[in-house]
Amino acid sequence: MQSNSLSTPQTTTPDDIRVRESVPNSSSLATSRESGGTQLIGTTETIDETMSSVDPGILCFQHCNPKSKVFCLELPDYCPQCDSPMSCIELKIPPFCVPFPFICAKRTQCSVIIRPTDGDFLHHYQNAADLHIGLTDSKGDVYEFDKYGLQSANRSSSWNQCLSVPIVTEIDNMWKDYWDYTLQIASQLDRWQPNQYSEDSNNCYSFVITFLRMLRVKDLKPSLNSKTQFCKDFIVPRTKNAAKYIALYRRVVKEGICVLNTTQ
Numbered sequence: 001m002q003s004n005s006l007s008t009p010q011t012t013t014p015d016d017i018r019v020r021e022s023v024p025n026s027s028s029l030a031t032s033r034e035s036g037g038t039q040l041i042g043t044t045e046t047i048d049e050t051m052s053s054v055d056p057g058i059l060c061f062q063h064c065n066p067k068s069k070v071f072c073l074e075l076p077d078y079c080p081q082c083d084s085p086m087s088c089i090e091l092k093i094p095p096f097c098v099p100f101p102f103i104c105a106k107r108t109q110c111s112v113i114i115r116p117t118d119g120d121f122l123h124h125y126q127n128a129a130d131l132h133i134g135l136t137d138s139k140g141d142v143y144e145f146d147k148y149g150l151q152s153a154n155r156s157s158s159w160n161q162c163l164s165v166p167i168v169t170e171i172d173n174m175w176k177d178y179w180d181y182t183l184q185i186a187s188q189l190d191r192w193q194p195n196q197y198s199e200d201s202n203n204c205y206s207f208v209i210t211f212l213r214m215l216r217v218k219d220l221k222p223s224l225n226s227k228t229q230f231c232k233d234f235i236v237p238r239t240k241n242a243a244k245y246i247a248l249y250r251r252v253v254k255e256g257i258c259v260l261n262t263t264q
């Protein structure tokens with residue numbers, strides 16, 4: 001397993017996980033396409049029918065003001081900043097779809113996956129306390145632990161809008177076999193019986209962290225000391241980007257068109 005180098009997530013404070021209901025600083029979202037600087041989950045994937053059923057398709061373009069970008073769900077007839085008819089102007093940045101940060105669990109492999117405990121990210125997510133965490137095997141089948149005990153594969157439909165957190169950067173066949181094998185062993189532990197569940201001390205995070213410890217990846221060890229450290233290293237960087245997208249989505253739905261300053 002030495003050939004699998006660990007991803008090196010940025011670390012942030014847990015407070016960053018919260019959704020900002022005020023104007024999101026969307027610069028990373030808006031500029032990710034040009035600079036490639038921001039890595040959102042799924043940005044390099046083709047959007048297929050599974051994805052499009054949940055991706056609202058937020059559009060972004062720029063016309064007359066180089067310091068701002070326009071976000072909308074449908075292109076307007078006139079530029080919201082200079083009132084020029086859109087049909088006869090040349091855009092500085094032609095419309096593109098803002099990368100949707102969420103993915104259907106079935107389309108992930110050997111990943112940690114997270115979703116809100118109730119509802120979905122776009123409409124219901126409020127803060128980190130609401131999150132539920134699970135794992136996928138090499139076929140994208142979900143393994144999760146909750147008050148009903150360990151569940152595998154049969155609940156994938158509730159994971160059609162989740163964040164995928166890859167643990168290693170490259171997944172080869174040897175890694176897939178090792179991941180699936182370890183997952184089978186971890187799943188058989190007695191502590192995942194329904195009566196062993198405890199919201200505070202033996203929960204969905206316990207299952208995921210126990211499994212990751214059993215992988216015995218040396219570089220992963222410091223992040224597995226505690227739930228807090230694991231969240232800081234792996235979860236917060238993903239939810240931080242997702243929170244920006246969610247805030248942008250809720251604002252575009254509410255206002256129709258929003259113009260955001262993207263220079264700060």
Ligand SMILES: [Zn+2]
Nearest residue numbers: 063064079082
């Ligand atoms: Zn304009």
